[in-house]
Amino acid sequence: MVALTQDVHLDIRGLGKSFGATRALDDVSVEVRSGSVHSFVGENGAGKSTLGKIVAGVFPPDQGQLVLRGTPVSFHSPRAALERGIALVAQEVALVPQLTVAQNVFLGVEPQRGGFIDRGRLLEQTERLAQDAGFDLRPNALVGRLSIAEQQQVEILRALGRDAELIVLDEPSAALSAKEVEHLHEIVRGLARRGHTVILVSHFLNEVLELADTVTVLRDGKVVQTNPAASETEASLIAAMLGRAAGRAYPDKRPPAPGTAVVLSVSDVHAPGVAGVSLEVRAGEIVGLAGLVGAGRTELARAIYGAAPATSAGMAAGVTTLPGSPSGSLRAGVAMIPESRKDDGLLLQRPVRENVSLTTLPIFDRLGFVRRGMEAEEVGSALTKVSGTPRLEAPASALSGGNQQKLMFARALLAKPNVLIADEPTRGVDVGAKRDLYRLLVEIAAQGVGVLLISNEIEEILGLSHRVVVMRLGSVTAEFEGAEMTEENILAAAFGTAPAAAA
Numbered sequence: 195m196v197a198l199t200q201d202v203h204l205d206i207r208g209l210g211k212s213f214g215a216t217r218a219l220d221d222v223s224v225e226v227r228s229g230s231v232h233s234f235v236g237e238n239g240a241g242k243s244t245l246g247k248i249v250a251g252v253f254p255p256d257q258g259q260l261v262l263r264g265t266p267v268s269f270h271s272p273r274a275a276l277e278r279g280i281a282l283v284a285q286e287v288a289l290v291p292q293l294t295v296a297q298n299v300f301l302g303v304e305p306q307r308g309g310f311i312d313r314g315r316l317l318e319q320t321e322r323l324a325q326d327a328g329f330d331l332r333p334n335a336l337v338g339r340l341s342i343a344e345q346q347q348v349e350i351l352r353a354l355g356r357d358a359e360l361i362v363l364d365e366p367s368a369a370l371s372a373k374e375v376e377h378l379h380e381i382v383r384g385l386a387r388r389g390h391t392v393i394l395v396s397h398f399l400n401e402v403l404e405l406a407d408t409v410t411v412l413r414d415g416k417v418v419q420t421n422p423a424a425s426e427t428e429a430s431l432i433a434a435m436l437g438r439a440a441g442r443a444y445p446d447k448r449p450p451a452p453g454t455a456v457v458l459s460v461s462d463v464h465a466p467g468v469a470g471v472s473l474e475v476r477a478g479e480i481v482g483l484a485g486l487v488g489a490g491r492t493e494l495a496r497a498i499y500g501a502a503p504a505t506s507a508g509m510a511a512g513v514t515t516l517p518g519s520p521s522g523s524l525r526a527g528v529a530m531i532p533e534s535r536k537d538d539g540l541l542l543q544r545p546v547r548e549n550v551s552l553t554t555l556p557i558f559d560r561l562g563f564v565r566r567g568m569e570a571e572e573v574g575s576a577l578t579k580v581s582g583t584p585r586l587e588a589p590a591s592a593l594s595g596g597n598q599q600k601l602m603f604a605r606a607l608l609a610k611p612n613v614l615i616a617d618e619p620t621r622g623v624d625v626g627a628k629r630d631l632y633r634l635l636v637e638i639a640a641q642g643v644g645v646l647l648i649s650n651e652i653e654e655i656l657g658l659s660h661r662v663v664v665m666r667l668g669s670v671t672a673e674f675e676g677a678e679m680t681e682e683n684i685l686a687a688a689f690g691t692a693p694a695a696a697a
């Protein structure tokens with residue numbers, strides 16, 4: 195079929211972009227058709243976010259041209275792109291924490307009355323947007339108090355509230371739970387039905403195949419192929435992304451022998467959002483912690499790790515009380531890969547090396563001096579294990595989203611813990627690297643580390659865990675092992691629709 199020019203919403207012609215020696219985009223040409231959902235997939239660092247940012251006016255390309263409905267355009271700011279109907283929901287949430295949900299959603303485009311912001315209408319419009327989207331957000335809530343998932347929802351409402359014709363969604367579902375992902379999919383379908391165009395960047399290939407009309411695969415900044423989604427499969431996309439077929443997703447499970455020592459045991463933990471949780475993890479055991487967003491999983495993780503105030507009736511692991519602080523945790527052999535790399539310790543302006551060794555610097559200390567050679571070596575080896583970048587001296591801000599996530603993983607490894615609390619450890623990581631990380635988690639456990647794994651991907655929980663604990667409304671509501679460990683059982687317990695299962 196011959197494409198008519200007017201069908202093309204955005205014609206991306208020969209875009210090039212370099213960051214220093216890194217060629218992030220190289221001669222990228224793609225036609226994005228009006229009213230279509232056009233997906234971009236590729237490994238971490240392939241150039242997806244860079245492309246999205248250029249389209250949305252965050253920065254200009256070095257080479258090439260954007261042609262919007264037949265007219266060449268060059269945007270000097272996101273505002274300029276917005277004026278031409280293009281909005282970006284960025285991979286990293288960029289909201290003002292001190293403002294409310296409503297203020298963030300309509301920042302800069304607030305409904306006015308007599309020269310003043312019309313607060314009533316602001317709240318009302320936000321409420322309506324949230325309702326339409328199926329998000330349970332209070333317009334008056336302070337954004338700084340919201341969970342990552344909720345902040346992501348605010349980002350999405352921001353784009354919707356601006357009524358853009360072309361919306362770039364850069365990994366919008368990475369922080370959402372199954373139910374919210376469903377809502378998001380409805381939103382995307384609804385947008386396309388109403389004639390909007392959606393550019394969707396996602397590492398969830400099932401999501402891509404379900405939603406997209408067209409899929410472009412990027413590798414090393416170049417277009418590998420652009421095809422109708424109907425002619426692709428997960429395997430074909432992975433092969434194009436990696437330049438090879440991928441191995442099995444989940445390695446064999448190696449559960450600990452019965453009677454293996456307990457390395458983490460907390461009882462009756464109380465913390466904000468956590469109402470009396472008790473659980474145990476044995477050496478070598480991977481325990482999945484499942485539940486909906488807001489069920490208290492992250493709060494529990496932070497409470498155990500000492501990142502949030504908490505009380506517990508007891509805790510074993512050679513430790514008799516909660517460590518009370520992250521540094522206390524490290525001394526007690528408890529490491530955490532946090533849910534939010536941005537809020538929990540990623541120093542964007544500091545080099546990769548420092549970001550990885552930050553919490554374990556004492557290891558490299560001799561008489562007050564950091565042994566740099568040893569530090570670089572250990573950091574380099576931890577990064578290799580997580581298939582991360584070996585660019586030790588680059589600032590973390592120069593890494594793609596998925597590669598930043600790998601830094602947090604490497605940091606936890608470096609601490610050589612007995613207990614690893616991993617809160618969404620593979621968020622934003624590409625399929626190939628995910629498999630590497632799964633193998634690594636299983637290996638770490640096999641060496642005797644007890645792993646508490648939090649994930650919104652039930653498949654990931656099922657694929658890796660020896661046992662699954664389900665939380666709902668701050669409490670443990672069910673625990674599954676062996677044949678009982680099924681998606682149905684977990685979901686039912688997470689939603690509270692299960693026949694009362696023993697905890």
Ligand SMILES: Nc1ncnc2c1ncn2[C@@H]1O[C@H](COP(=O)(O)OP(=O)(O)OP(=O)(O)O)[C@@H](O)[C@H]1O
Pocket residue numbers: 213214216217218236237238239240241242243244245285591592593594595596597622624
């Ligand atoms: N501000 C920057 N400074 C230096 N290099 C950068 C910058 N932003 C991106 N890069 C580099 O450009 C390349 C492409 O990055 P980009 O963020 O577009 O990848 P991506 O496909 O979105 O990856 P991910 O799936 O991990 O989010 C990477 O090598 C990255 O390190």
Ligand SMILES: [Mg+2]
Pocket residue numbers: 242243244285364594595596
């Ligand atoms: Mg990205």
